[in-house]
Amino acid sequence: DQQVKQNSPSLSVQEGRISILNCDYTNSMFDYFLWYKKYPAEGPTFLISISSIKDKNEDGRFTVFLNKSAKHLSLHIVPSQPGDSAVYFCAAQLDFGNEKLTFGTGTRLTIIP
Amino acid sequence: DVKVTQSSRYLVKRTGEKVFLECVQDMDHENMFWYRQDPGLGLRLIYFSYDVKMKEKGDIPEGYSVSREKKERFSLILESASTNQTSMYLCASSLTSHSYEQYFGPGTRLTVT
Numbered sequence: 001d002q003q004v005k006q007n008s009p010s011l012s013v014q015e016g017r018i019s020i021l022n023c024d025y026t027n028s029m030f031d032y033f034l035w036y037k038k039y040p041a042e043g044p045t046f047l048i049s050i051s052s053i054k055d056k057n058e059d060g061r062f063t064v065f066l067n068k069s070a071k072h073l074s075l076h077i078v079p080s081q082p083g084d085s086a087v088y089f090c091a092a093q094l095d096f097g098n099e100k101l102t103f104g105t106g107t108r109l110t111i112i113p
Numbered sequence: 114d115v116k117v118t119q120s121s122r123y124l125v126k127r128t129g130e131k132v133f134l135e136c137v138q139d140m141d142h143e144n145m146f147w148y149r150q151d152p153g154l155g156l157r158l159i160y161f162s163y164d165v166k167m168k169e170k171g172d173i174p175e176g177y178s179v180s181r182e183k184k185e186r187f188s189l190i191l192e193s194a195s196t197n198q199t200s201m202y203l204c205a206s207s208l209t210s211h212s213y214e215q216y217f218g219p220g221t222r223l224t225v226t
Contacts, residue, residue, distance in 0.1 A: 009153070032213050043117070043203055043217025044156070089155060093213055099144045099163055100171070101215060105155035 003027045004092050006104040014112050019077040021107050023090035026071065030092040034101070035064060035075050038087045047088075048075070077109075085111045116140070117218035119204050125224045132191040134221050136204030142216075143209045145187035147171075147179065150201040150220070162187055163209070194225045 005024045013019040023033075031052045036044035050057040050064045050073065057064050063076045077084055087108050091101040120135035138145065146161040148171075158171030160179040168179050176198060180188040187206075191198055201222050205215040 004155075006155075034213060041122075041219065043205070043219050045217070046214045049213060091156075099146075099161060099207065099209070100158060101213070102158075102172075103148075103156035105153060 002105070003030075004090060004102050004104040006088075006090060006107045008107050009105070010108040010110070012110045012112055013080050015082060016079045019075075019080045019084065019109055019111070021075040021077075021088050021090075021109065023073045023075075023104050024071060025073075025092050027092070027094075027102075028068075028071065029094055030102075031095045032093040033064070033066060033073050034091045034093070035062075036089045036091060036103075038089065038106075044089060080111045082111050082113055085109060117204055117206055117216050119202075119218040119221050121221050122219065123222050123224075125226065126191075126194050127226055128195060130191075130194050130225075132194050132223065132225075134189040134191075134202055134204075134223070136187045136189070136206075136218055137185055138187075138206040138216070139185065140206070140208075140216075141184065142206035143184075144207045144215075145181065146205040146207075146215060147177075147187065147189045148203045148205065149173070150203055156203065159189065194223075196225050199223060199225045 034049040035047040038044040066073045087106045090104045147159040148156040162168045162181040178190045204218040207215045
């Protein structure tokens with residue numbers, strides 16, 4: 001049972017435009033959400049996170065939005081750059097201090113120059 | 114910088130062999146994790162450890178065991194490798210106080226023939 005889902009396996013966006021990656025979850029007990037970025041032949045690296053008490057968190061070109069009632073979060077990248085081409089995973093945690101993360105299936109983002 | 118290293122980048126083993134995957138972290142992190150990454154399934158947690166000699170099953174522990182004799186080292190063991198264990202294996206570590214952010218190694222691509 002996939003508790004965290006990323007329904008778009010791939011996404012292509014022109015350089016300079018906005019990239020929007022989506023993630024849905026089914027467990028209403030999740031309390032903390034994260035996005036990871038993965039380049040080929042490397043391990044995932046942490047990108048940005050959001051607590052369930054917030055609906056938005058921004059870090060430079062990256063913004064994560066959380067809609068708890070819809071059990072949906074999204075990652076916005078603006079403007080998109082070629083170096084953003086990677087696989088993006090969303091992940092969820094039951095509560096801060098609970099070590100276990102549940103990951104989504106990933107979305108491959110390709111930025112077209 | 115946190116560094117998580119994995120003993121091999123690529124490994125080819127035969128069905129029925131015992132396989133050891135080693136992971137070492139250099140930042141004195143309490144928590145360590147083993148995931149496997151498969152296309153369309155994302156990252157799935159196999160086992161994790163929150164202290165030396167402590168371990169907990171993740172979502173897919175069947176066919177695997179782990180060992181953590183020292184804080185910096187976490188080993189994944191395939192007692193009798195099977196072809197359905199062909200996958201990318203990723204090790205990660207985290208500080209208990211920041212357990213939401215996990216640091217990943219580069220991965221081991223294991224092929225079982």
